[in-house]
Amino acid sequence: xxTGNVIALIRDFTVRRSEERGLPAVxxxxxTVLMGDTTGLDSLxxxxxxxxxxxxxxxxxxxxxFIEFQTAGELARxxxxxxxxxxx
Amino acid sequence: MTxxxxxxxxxPPDTVVLDGACGAxxxxxxxxxxxxxxxxxxxxxxxxxDARAIxxxxxxxxxxxxxxxxxxxxxxxKVVRHTLASxxxxxxxxxxxxDLQSARWLLTYAPATFAGVQVILTALATGGRLIVPxxxxxxxxxxxxxxxxxxxxxxxxxxxxxxxxLGPELPALRQITLGGEAVDQKTLDRLRNAFPxxxxxxxxxxxxxxxxxxxxxxxxxxxASWLEQPVGGVGLRIREGELQVRSPRRMxxxxxxxxxxxxxxxxxxxxxxxxxxxxRIQFAGRKDTIINVGGMKVLPLEVEEVLxxxxxxxxxRVMGVANPMAGQLVVAEIVVEPGRDAQQVxxxxxxxxxxxxxxxxxxxxxxxxxxxxxxxxGKKRSAAx
Numbered sequence: 001x002x003t004g005n006v007i008a009l010i011r012d013f014t015v016r017r018s019e020e021r022g023l024p025a026v027x028x029x030x031x032t033v034l035m036g037d038t039t040g041l042d043s044l045x046x047x048x049x050x051x052x053x054x055x056x057x058x059x060x061x062x063x064x065x066f067i068e069f070q071t072a073g074e075l076a077r078x079x080x081x082x083x084x085x086x087x088x
Numbered sequence: 089m090t091x092x093x094x095x096x097x098x099x100p101p102d103t104v105v106l107d108g109a110c111g112a113x114x115x116x117x118x119x120x121x122x123x124x125x126x127x128x129x130x131x132x133x134x135x136x137x138d139a140r141a142i143x144x145x146x147x148x149x150x151x152x153x154x155x156x157x158x159x160x161x162x163x164x165x166k167v168v169r170h171t172l173a174s175x176x177x178x179x180x181x182x183x184x185x186x187d188l189q190s191a192r193w194l195l196t197y198a199p200a201t202f203a204g205v206q207v208i209l210t211a212l213a214t215g216g217r218l219i220v221p222x223x224x225x226x227x228x229x230x231x232x233x234x235x236x237x238x239x240x241x242x243x244x245x246x247x248x249x250x251x252x253x254l255g256p257e258l259p260a261l262r263q264i265t266l267g268g269e270a271v272d273q274k275t276l277d278r279l280r281n282a283f284p285x286x287x288x289x290x291x292x293x294x295x296x297x298x299x300x301x302x303x304x305x306x307x308x309x310x311x312a313s314w315l316e317q318p319v320g321g322v323g324l325r326i327r328e329g330e331l332q333v334r335s336p337r338r339m340x341x342x343x344x345x346x347x348x349x350x351x352x353x354x355x356x357x358x359x360x361x362x363x364x365x366x367x368r369i370q371f372a373g374r375k376d377t378i379i380n381v382g383g384m385k386v387l388p389l390e391v392e393e394v395l396x397x398x399x400x401x402x403x404x405r406v407m408g409v410a411n412p413m414a415g416q417l418v419v420a421e422i423v424v425e426p427g428r429d430a431q432q433v434x435x436x437x438x439x440x441x442x443x444x445x446x447x448x449x450x451x452x453x454x455x456x457x458x459x460x461x462x463x464x465x466g467k468k469r470s471a472a473x
Contacts, residue, residue, distance in 0.1 A: 050412060052453075
């Protein structure tokens with residue numbers, strides 16, 4: 001799984017959230033700030049997004065503690081670490 | 089040995105008192121076996137699942153203590169000290185009741201648990217017969233109930249929801265008792281529809297507090313007026329959302345090294361959180377099951393009750409999963425009623441939860457499973473240590 005695939009999962013998630021709330025879908029790129037006005041996601045949504053990424057990748061980048069992130073790309077790269085480890 | 093007050097009464101020796109997987113056991117056989125055991129010593133019932141052996145030990149207990157073990161999810165089991173008198177409670181006042189003399193009780197609980205001992209003692213004290221199933225799987229229990237014409241069945245709400253899915257025909261059934269877990273209104277209503285002529289009661293009891301009260305008006309929870317007026321000698325009060333009780337049938341204490349729920353004024357903490365709703369007190373959940381979502385408290389029971397109200401949901405279990413952002417998140421497992429589209433039911437249940445619950449209480453994932461395993465005590469979740 002590369003960053004692009006994780007970004008696709010994040011995009012999926014935001015589309016579903018928008019649908020549930022009857023709001024227009026937002027474009028998500030690597031630079032998109034996850035929490036706040038752009039995406040309409042709150043901290044509970046981002047917590048849920050992390051949960052879903054953990055389930056999809058069977059990996060927990062936060063196992064040793066919380067790591068700060070702001071953008072979709074930063075979050076995606078944390079999950080990408082696992083892919084690199086598997087290739088080696 | 090001296091026969092304990094009330095137990096087996098003056099039953100003729102050839103009366104069958106236990107039946108089912110243990111074969112037909114008579115009152116005479118039980119009395120003989122009990123008379124060969126030493127009297128007045130403490131007995132620990134936590135080591136056997138043999139209902140016959142437990143009945144014999146109860147008969148032989150005399151004035152000695154009876155120790156019951158409660159299993160936690162982790163850590164050492166609690167050992168709870170009772171006497172035959174505290175366990176029997178008011179049961180012996182029903183001795184001679186003709187309705188109970190012809191009763192056939194199905195043992196759905198593990199025999200050595202508090203609930204199991206209550207059913208065994210009730211059968212022995214009232215001259216009824218105890219049906220011991222070959223196994224405690226729900227299909228085996230239904231089969232035994234049907235084969236032996238069970239008239240009285242006591243089980244956890246988790247047991248009854250599985251039972252309703254199997255839909256057995258039990259023409260002899262006279263009483264349905266729910267105990268061991270909080271009862272939700274939908275389960276009561278479904279039982280009422282399935283068995284319109286059967287008496288339905290739910291009981292409130294715990295290993296520590298003993299038998300407390302029974303409710304037979306078909307509504308979940310209990311009347312708020314009971315807070316003012318003790319019922320059957322049991323005092324009830326609410327402190328910081330938790331139900332506290334003053335019980336004449338409570339334990340003597342723990343034999344194991346656990347913090348006692350007994351307070352200095354003689355009341356006992358139950359660990360059950362309750363809420364006042366109009367003329368009713370409803371059980372909100374166990375204090376030790378609270379899920380903490382970003383500092384907000386969620387009781388799994390509330391979420392389970394909402395999921396159970398959704399169309400096509402037969403059973404639901406809610407739990408917390410660790411989450412780096414929120415501390416914990418709420419997730420759920422559901423069992424779908426037979427013949428339904430699982431994904432559609434899960435979607436509808438999620439939408440129902442979103443419409444009924446604050447966002448932090450809504451399950452972040454709803455997984456469809458074939459069954460939700462009950463603990464040894466027949467409960468959806470084991471008691472916390």
